[in-house]
Amino acid sequence: MVVNLSQHYSLLSEWINELRSEEIQKDRWRFRRNLERFGEVAAFEISKTLEFQPIEIQTPLGISAGKTLKEQPVLATILRAGLPLHQGILNYFDKADNAFISAFRKHNRDGSFEISLDYVSCPDLENRVVIISDPMLATGSSLVKTLQFLREEGKPAMIHIVVAIACTVGIEYVKRTEPQCRIWCGAIDDELTAKGYIVPGLGDAGDLAYGNKVQM
Numbered sequence: 001m002v003v004n005l006s007q008h009y010s011l012l013s014e015w016i017n018e019l020r021s022e023e024i025q026k027d028r029w030r031f032r033r034n035l036e037r038f039g040e041v042a043a044f045e046i047s048k049t050l051e052f053q054p055i056e057i058q059t060p061l062g063i064s065a066g067k068t069l070k071e072q073p074v075l076a077t078i079l080r081a082g083l084p085l086h087q088g089i090l091n092y093f094d095k096a097d098n099a100f101i102s103a104f105r106k107h108n109r110d111g112s113f114e115i116s117l118d119y120v121s122c123p124d125l126e127n128r129v130v131i132i133s134d135p136m137l138a139t140g141s142s143l144v145k146t147l148q149f150l151r152e153e154g155k156p157a158m159i160h161i162v163v164a165i166a167c168t169v170g171i172e173y174v175k176r177t178e179p180q181c182r183i184w185c186g187a188i189d190d191e192l193t194a195k196g197y198i199v200p201g202l203g204d205a206g207d208l209a210y211g212n213k214v215q216m
Helices: 012-020 028-047 083-092 141-153 168-177 205-210
Strands: 002-004 052-059 062-069 074-079 097-107 113-121 129-133 158-167 182-189
Touching (some): 012 158, 012 182, 028 182, 028 205, 074 083, 074 141, 083 158, 141 168, 168 182
Parallel strands (some): 074 097, 129 158, 158 182
16 A cells, blocks of 8 residues: 555645755755654654554543553664654654664666665564655665565564655555555655666755765
């Protein structure tokens, strides 16, 4: 299932516009904050799909009947670009466990690329709800490989994928290889370049959030 959160009129559309804007992107703090705000909206929407259980709360004047999450999710992200988006989700699921994955593209001279996974810090995922965030879903290769990597830590009960901008090519690839996942996105673009960049997209989210990376 794919949920395009910008299909309905809301402030989310303004934040996506600013994420794309070449002029506003010059303000790194605002770029990070817009990713964070999108993560907060996505977290709120995802929370509506989770299981809750009744709870009694002692107030100064009596007992109030309420509801609370039956179990906290695990929030995962791909370093470094996913950090602001992850923080937005964590702002709402503030008691959640967290997982961090280092994944990057190794570009070859012929224009092709390989996905390299170097590091993972992760709790037990067996029968847990996992929410994984990454600003861009382009080809879907790094995301699918990351999910396969995470499954070494247990089989999740449900996986939610949160991305600011998704490409139809990447969505279809994820749907074929990970059909049980639910994708939450801020916008969907149709074009993908030969090097795997989304058009119009927004550029390199990691560089825009934290500055140009050193080329090794």
